[in-house]
Amino acid sequence: MTQVRISTDQVLDALEAEAINILRETAGAFKNPVLMYSIGKDSSVLMELARKAFLPAPIPFTFLHIDTLHKFKAMTEFRDRKAAEIGFKLLVHTNPEGLNGAVTPWTHGAQEYTRVMKTVALRQALDAGGYDAAIGGARRDEERSRSKERVFSLREPGHRWEPRNQRPEMWRTRNTTLSDGQTMRVFPLSNWTEIDVWRYIKRENIEIVPLYYAAPRRSVIRDNQIIVLDDDRMPLQANEQAVERLVRFRSLGCYPLTAAIESTASNMDELVAEMELMRVSERAGRLIDGDREASMEAKKTEGYF
Amino acid sequence: MADFMNTPLLRVVTCGSVDDGKSTLIGRLLVETDSVPLDEVERARTYRRAGSVIPVGEIDYSLLTDGLEAEREQGITIDVAYRHLLLPSGRRVVLADGPGHEQYTRNMAVAASDADVALLLIDATKGVRQQTMRHLTVCALMNVGTIIAVINKLDALNFDESIVDKITEQLNEATSRLGIQSTLVIPVSALLGDNVISKSKNANWYQGPTVLGALQEWLPSKSLDEAELRLPIQSILRQGDWRGYAGTLVSGKLSIGDEFMVSESGIMAKVSEIYISGVPATKAHAGAAIAIKPDREVDISRGDLLCGTTAPLQPADRFSADIVWIGEEPLAHGRSYLLISGPSSVNATVTSIRHRLDVNTGHEDAVRQLSLNEIGRVSIATEKPIPLDLYSEFKDSGGFLLIDRVTKQTVGAGMIHHVLRRSFNILAHKFEINKETRASLKAQNPKVLWLTGLPGSGKSTLANEVEQALFQLGVHTYLIDGDNIRTGLNKDLGFTAQDRAENVRRVGEVAKLMVDAGLVVIVSLVSPFRGDRDSVRELFEAEEFVEVFVDTPVEICAQRDPKGLYAKAKAGNLPNMTGIGQGYEPPLNPELRIDGTADLTQSTAAVIQKVLKLS
Structure with a gap:
């Protein structure tokens, strides 16, 4: 019997080709597409794929970042440096309701904060820009409810995700037509897994925010999770004490809501080696998801990304 | 260089219902290939849904494969779920799983559309059933490369070889009738794990591969590289004067210097530059996302298909x-x-x-x-x-x-x-005398006035007045009335939505011929469906089609009831009567709206004014 061996490079090549096909289809089929740039590892891969998809021509998408004002400082620095380096058009939006510290996780609770500063902010930015398609880095392996997500995911007026109205996807043919008020979310990384993302970052030598590498960071333990104190805004509880721990992040978001993991992986080789052995899911580290069964799905219906 | 020949991403569709043990099979494949995180598996051991009889500590596989909260709450199913298997050989499987209920043929077709392999579950205790035939038929229709028939629940039948033989015989008969080329039968127990990941000791008479083995060893029967060139263009790349054309090479291979044809236009050129995922290359294989630059300026647009020149694809x-x-x-x-x-x-x-x-x-x-x-x-x-x-x-x-x-x-x-x-074959014959010359002889601009509205709204009366007025102005006209056309050209049609669509289509085509003859055509037709009217609109040039909505409340139409239709419908004798049994979709944006209760002389004048203004 033949032994079919497939190398990780072959898998990455196939995933890359699929994602580029999706990005080109988005550029060709929509009038005003935008790429939702979260500064994290998936966004960094998306940026690289968007660059490759249109080389030697420039990336034809505007990059949109929703700034919740509680991102890690290193993320904001990275974002602005990359925009200057690569020369993509960057749009940063913050929900004006949350300016001057008016909406924070500790005043409003994680859920309400996320709704106002992420979900509503995103809707505001998408409406203001009149974007008919928004490209995101979500993957199907991130969460169970995502297994039914389309690559081209239709949103009704108001950015509502209507499970009944999702379009069947067949072959490489996608129905990208929209009726009044409808928009499309596009997920080129749908078939990627977390380890694919890391292997690709390593193979392509893609720069990532240094927070992904282990370093001593001032942190507290809250709800059994390590929260790094990126600045002094987060009020500590009576029993909490800030201690330096050797930690890194698997995914990045708002610093008060993103748990770190203990790790010594301080360079790309060590990081990927550690991820190859990782057996617990990525979202186990995100505080906001634990609230209830299928909470991601509930947020998506509201227009959360 | 990118090489997709060994199918690094294998696309698999699963066919069968939960009762056949589908969740257990998929769940076991996911867990035993380490394709789900441990915390998910742990949850499937400890969390229990109301009514579950699976003991805590064992894996409830349905928790790994079940759907969305919205589906459970609303009792609906969204067509297909996609999951990933990471095979030990390095191959990645994209598993498309369509809910297996009888009525969801479409879900299966969607899930099977891209599939290289179908995992077809058969409950050994039930044998080949109508459901099996349905799944096989859809797989054949969607041209799935290989069918792997997974004969499940053999633990309940002592792994009896003769039962598998009997099912295989029935399957072979069906697959040869359906023209399915490649079929493999694997006896399994998804519950106990026999022949899913590791070889069954219970079915020691079976020599073939396990389900995992079959997925790892699968290879395509023909190489896409060797097939004809097909490169559909998705995006045009522009950098200064440089123009490139980007798309996925869905079949064939392409090297610098190769000649290609734009299928739509028949124009030929040679490849002078190739980029694979943005990197310059000399040669690309099927499956690659590429961009090419032709050696000369050619007109290529998004949606054009590039093919080979030896056996080009004719549109x-x-x-x-x-x-x-x-x-x-x-x-x-x-x-x-x-x-x-x-x-x-x-x-x-x-x-x-x-x-x-x-x-x-x-x-x-x-x-x-x-x-x-x-x-x-x-x-x-x-x-x-x-x-x-x-x-x-x-x-x-x-x-x-x-x-x-x-x-x-x-x-x-x-x-x-x-x-x-x-x-x-169909280069339309161009005649010297055409619409313009005919119209200019009559010194008028041909057009169609399409009067739509409920029965009894006053369309025919208005049409009649309008034609008389135009005639007096020296305009060459013709009036097509819905009722009259049904006594001749359309006498084979009834009043179902389908027949109404055909009725409207034919009247539209006849009106088009008359417009081509240079006439001003007045159509008086209920034409209740917006889609049908919009289809007719597309037969004409922008200024030629004038939609006139004769807007009369249904109560008034029923009072007038010139043909006694509303009375008949009320008595239940006209089930498809517009406004009673069937809906009427008013135009959203008609060129003209006429109040059907207004003065007829004024309404006629309004229509005439509109016609003259457009002339």
């Missing part, structure tokens, strides 16, 4: 195709849809429905419409020629979707079965 505008109907509203022939295939799109009409396929028995039934989840063979006419392949040869350029032009929903999935007319 065509008449096809026969198998259609899986996905829309809530049935397919009616005569309606215009948007047809898309890859990046290209064209307006298309289903001109006839040849038969409906009974997926359980394989019988072909004569029908006039196709409803949700039904499969049929149809004839399709496209507005302009489009290069489409036979689906049996090229899935990507032989498969297409039909889109409802108003709701934008995907309503049908089609597979080209036969090309009826290539475009070199």
